[in-house]
Every structure is written in C-alpha cells, then in structure tokens.
Amino acid sequence: MADHKESKMEELAHKIHSKISSPSSSSDSDEDKRSHARAVALKAKVYRLFGREKPLHQVLGAGKPADILLWRNKKLSGGVLGGVTSLWFLFEMLDYHLITLICHLMILALSVLFLWSNASNFINKSCNP
Known part of the structure; x- marks a missing residue:
C-alpha cells in the first residue's frame, strides 16, 4: 500500500513537472488551457498597480485632463x-x-472693458463734413 501511495505521488509530481516545463503541450486538455489562462490573468492582475485592469490613461478619463496629468502634452x-x-x-x-x-x-x-469701449468709439467714428 505504501508503494501504491509513492507511485501515485511520483505520478503526480511528474504531471506537475511536465505541465510546468511545457504548458502549451498537445496533451493539455481544453479545461487545463482555460485554467492556465485564468491563472495567467490573475497573475497579471496581481502585478498591476492597485489591481486595476484598465490602463492608467483610461482610468483618468482618457481625455485632456489625463494627458495633462500623465505629461503627454508637455x-x-x-x-x-x-x-x-x-x-x-x-x-x-x-x-x-x-x-x-x-x-x-x-x-x-472692468478697466480693460472701459478702455476698449472708449477706444472703439474713437476708432469707429467717421468724419462728417
């Protein structure tokens, strides 16, 4: 019985090693590929700042304010x-x-508007003989 457990453990270790060494081998089933893709997606989330999924430009609104804050328009x-x-x-x-x-x-x-209105009266005045 102990030999049976050891052989199962060795078989499990061999499966784990084969999956780690070649994750895209043809022996993988569709379920294994999907679980691998989910694990990669979760791993990518962990390494992003605050676990966000969108780029920072989109998080900030993807407009002029985002360009200003991210120094895209220097x-x-x-x-x-x-x-x-x-x-x-x-x-x-x-x-x-x-x-x-x-x-x-x-x-x-107010001063600029006052001067502008007075100056426009003098500029637009026509001479009538």
Whole structure:
C-alpha cells in the first residue's frame, strides 16, 4: 500500500513537472488551457498597480485632463504646473488672499472693458463734413 501511495505521488509530481516545463503541450486538455489562462490573468492582475485592469490613461478619463496629468502634452502640463506654482506662491508665500485676488481681477477686467469701449468709439467714428 505504501508503494501504491509513492507511485501515485511520483505520478503526480511528474504531471506537475511536465505541465510546468511545457504548458502549451498537445496533451493539455481544453479545461487545463482555460485554467492556465485564468491563472495567467490573475497573475497579471496581481502585478498591476492597485489591481486595476484598465490602463492608467483610461482610468483618468482618457481625455485632456489625463494627458495633462500623465505629461503627454508637455507644454500644457508645464503651463499648468507653472500656474499652480505661481498661485501657491501668491497665497502661501506672499500671504495673499483669494477674495483680494478676485477683486483685483474684476477691477482689471472692468478697466480693460472701459478702455476698449472708449477706444472703439474713437476708432469707429467717421468724419462728417
């Protein structure tokens, strides 16, 4: 009986060794191939960041924001980084406040609109004799 168990163990070890050494051999059944494919898929999931299945670009929305965050458009990403850094510098280092910034931007916009409207009156004026 002990010999029978040893022979079964040897047979099992031989099957495992043959499957490991040649997983795509012709002796594999369809079920073995499917289970092998599932094991490979599970193994691939384990090695991806946070176990995700989609690429990171698709996870982020696959649009302009994803391109900016992944630095695919380097000029735009650099501009966004520069703008955010300047805002951080204004608010944190110079102790500037958001309400003050909004008020100054509105005053600037009002001044530009006022000058534009006055300049357009002088430019579009025709001389009548």
